[in-house]
Each structure stands twice: as structure tokens, then as C-alpha cells.
Amino acid sequence: MRALAVHLKRRRPAGLGAVLMLALLVPHQAWAWLREGHTATAALAYDILEQRDPEAIAVILRLMQAHPDRARFDGQLGDLAGRAGERRMFELMAIWPDAVRRTPYDHPSWHYSPRIVSPMRTLIPFAFGSAHWAFGHNLAIAHDAAASDAARAVALCWVMHIVGDMHQPLHTALWMSWRFPITDAGGQWAWVRASPDADPERLGRFWDAAGHPAELALAHSGPVEAKLTPDPSPDGETLSPDPETAFARWAAHSRELAYDVVYEGGRLKLGTSPGSAPVLPSDYVERAQTVSRTQLTAAGRRIGALLSGLR
Template sequence: MPGLALPISRRPAWLGALLALVLLLPQPASAWLGEGHRATGALAYDLLEQRDPAAITAILRLMQAHPDRARFDGQLGDLAGRDRERETFELMAIWPDAVRGTAYDHPDWHQSQRIVSSVRAVLPYAFGSAQAEFARNLAVARDPNASDADRAVALCWVMHIVGDMHQPLHAGMWMSWRFPITDAGGQWSWVRPAPDAEPVRLHRFWDSAGLAGDLTLSASGSLEAQLVRDPPPDEDSLAPDPKIAFARWVAHTRALAYDVAYHHGRLRLSASPRSAAVLPPGYVEQARTVSRTQLRAAGHRIGALLEGLR
């Protein structure tokens, strides 16, 4: 899909006004509602455990210097051994959402949304800096000359941004006469998952993977366990440059926004909950399938990105 992410200084003034309006919309909910991010962290740990245990040791060493370490220690409690290590990876993946509203918060880093309706030819710009911040944080995380504290924070952001950018509505948004300043990736568009269901924002629907009950991470780790049982994604090389690979992942996620989330432009979206239409037959199940596939891919890719870290 064509598009160009311009620096703010090079964007026309009217685009700056549109960006300001989009950024005034409600902040995106935590992609995958946190449970999905935790699952990607666990899957990344499992991959490193098989391929590069020394990377796990290095990451845990860096995390000892994390400036928000007290938060991690409080959540890890009395866990020990492998359980504590794996849980640390899960908490790293959700940390950027856990610190919303604090000095560590960067709302702009959670998405890189482009319009996927026909208006994209007129407005081929990205809203959000996930792609640039992925590259910057990955460079810091891999830099042995950076401080351990900076590397630890960067690692959390790398894990989280990769997870976020596998959620279709963190990559795409709709613009039309009904949504003249876009629907902000489903934040201003409403649907009903079923005839007797309460209306829900489309973004919230996708954050919860279609409100599927089996995508809630219970004490037994149902989502994580399901993803571990499912076949791994096809091997995805990071060569020659992780930034190129990441751009490819984002392009695929953005295509899913149009093809699946917005149902090839045929999804009936309402600007108010009162008139929310019921999702078409098969949509909820397709959302569940796509979400699991994307989560598996994200966890695998996070692990691959962290291989060789020392």
C-alpha cells in the first residue's frame, strides 16, 4: 500500500491540524488488552530458551537496572527460577501500557496508522511514530555502549511496539464522509458483535480479539497455552535489516485492517453506539483466527529480534 511518513516539520499545515484532531481522540486501549502482549512475551522467552539461552541471561541482567524495577519486583513477588524469568518477559511486553500517564508514557509510539479507505491516495501519511521508534529503541537495546537502564527500557518498547503493530487497527484507520477526520483506527466507530450484544468500539473489539472468551488469559494461561499448542509461524528472516522486516510486518498488518477489520470497505460502521450495526456472519470467528495468527507471529518475531543480545 503506498504511503509516506513525513517528519512533522515537512507536513503541510492543514495536515498538522488533522493530526492534532486525531491525537485528541481517546487514547488507544492496550492492544490485545494486555493478555495478548503477555503471551507474546512468553512466546519470545520460549524461543530464546530453545535457540539462545545466553540472550535470556543478558536481558535479565539488563532488567536489574530498569528505572521502574520496583514495579516489576512488586508484580513478580515470590516467583523464582524459570517461572520468574518467563513472567519477567511477559511484564516487559506490557510495561509501556502499564505506565500510561507517567513520565515513561509515549502515546505516539503505539501506532503507525494510515488511512486504508480510498482517501489514502490523497492522504498517504502515517499517524504515529511506531516505525521510527521501533528502529531507535532496537538500536539502543543492542548498543553495548548504552547504559543498562536505557537498554532495559528500550527492550520493553521493542517488545511492545512489535506486539502493537500486529493489531490491525494500530496500523490502519478509515476515512469517509461519515468519518471526515478518520475513525482513528476504530475508536470512533461502533459495532455490535451479536444481535443481543452491547455496542462496542471497533478498536476495542479488535483489542480483545473479537471479545472471544477463550482469549482471556486466566490463571491457567489459556491464551498462552493455545498459542503454544498452535503450529509456529513460517520462519521469517530478519535479514538484511530488521527495519525492513518490521516495515514488511506493518504492511501486512495494514492490509489486514482493510481486508478483515474493515471487511474490504463493506463493514457497516456507526458513529454512535445507538445505531451500531451487527457484525456480518463469520466476522467474529475470522477476527479470532487472525488475532491468534498475529499474536503467534509477534511472539516469534520478538524472540528472533532478541537473539544474539549480550
């Protein structure tokens, strides 16, 4: 892992032009999976490490004692202690990058790796954002025993969060068409209604809530997490010698889901304003829930595998 860390630290993010384009195309209000989705993946990762490598949990908790924003965690942990407190710490780590937006800790471009998935992708055939670089950069620091505990703690939070973000299809994809000539910004400029009597909402917000806002708008991660599968079996992609290659595969799969399921291959009707929001197909919500739970499960398993062996 030390050799891997040295290799990953040599990588650099995309240039200023790509970052500026990202700022134009992807509004910063998009929060993948909302709070509840991220906490569910973190709790699942904890459960997997508890079975596979409990020593890694102890290392993570030790490193988090040195986190430069530790007071924030302590305030949210309250009186929780023991296993419940440890598990809650993992949940708070996964949502920390969203909690510190617009602060010195914030890195807006690290949340995204969007690529145009519509037929107009030939006009702009590259991805925006720095999520891929940030993943490798932070994973290397997290596993680098020579790095400071504070730096490793921050890096761990970002690894957990970025992996979760990349499993939300609309954090990896943009739709560009004559109706959305400068893209739909990952569903942030496309409007839909979940049912005939539902209020209009952004397509991105719909998918951030795993296809059913009422399902996720519950306390902590329990209701969501209960629908995930805590199978601790190793993930071959994650445990390969090159985690960045695995990460690229995960993002590519999310883009495939965006094209096939989110946008229905271009057949999904989308509004350009709340007033023009069409009602989603009758079976769309159910398919969105199924895909989202599968993606959340995969993210939790992969986070657990990535952190296994941490010392």
C-alpha cells in the same frame, strides 16, 4: 549489530505536525491486544529464546535489574522465581509501556503507525505516529553494549511492545469516508455489536481483544498462549540485515488485514454511536479470532528472533 545501532540512531521521528494530527485522529485509550495479548507474545518469545538462545534470556534478566522502574516489576512478580519468574518478567516487560501511560516514561506516538486504508487515502497518503522510528531507535539501544543497562532495559520493553502493537491491524490503519470524515481513529469512533444480544463496543476494542473479549479476559497469558504455535524456526524477515525493512513489511501486512478483514474492503457496516451499532456478520467473530491468533503468533516469533543474539 553495532553498525546497525549507529545507523538506526541517526533516524528521527516525524515532525510536530504529524504528532498533532495523531493526537486528533487516534485517541490514547486504544490499547493494542489488551494486557493478555501482549503477555502471550512475550511468553512465546521467551519459549523460543529458551530453545534457541538461552544466553539471551540471562542477558535480558541482568539488564532488567537496572530498569529505572524496577520496583513496579518486583511488586508484580511477587514470590515467583525460577523459570516461572523469568517468563513472567518477559510478560511484564511487554505490557510496561501501557502500564506507564501518562507518566514521564510514556511516549504515546510510539504505539501507532496508522495510515488511511480506505479509497480516500489519496487525500492523506502518509502514516501518522512514530512507531517505525521508535522500533529502530529502541532496537539499536537494546543491542548496544556501550549503552547503559538501564537504557537497554527500557528499550527492550519498548521493542517487545511495539512489535506487538504493529501486529494489531487497527494500530496501523484508519478508515476515512463520508461517514467518518476525520477517520474512525483506528476503530475507536466506530461502533459494533458482536451478536444481537451483545452490548455495543468500539470496533478498536473488539480487535484489541482478539475478536473475542471473553476469550482473552482470563488470568495472565496461559489461555491465549495455548492457542499460539511456539515454532522456534528462524523468521527470515526478522533476521535480515535490515530489521526496519522487515518492520515496515509487518505494518504493511497489518494494513492489508485491516482493509480485507477488519473493514471487509469497505463493506462492513459501522455505527457512529453506541445507539447505531450494527450487529457484526455471523462469521466475523470467528475470522477475527483466526487472524488475531495468527498475528499474535507472528509477533511472538519475531520478538524472539529480534532478541536472539543479545549480549
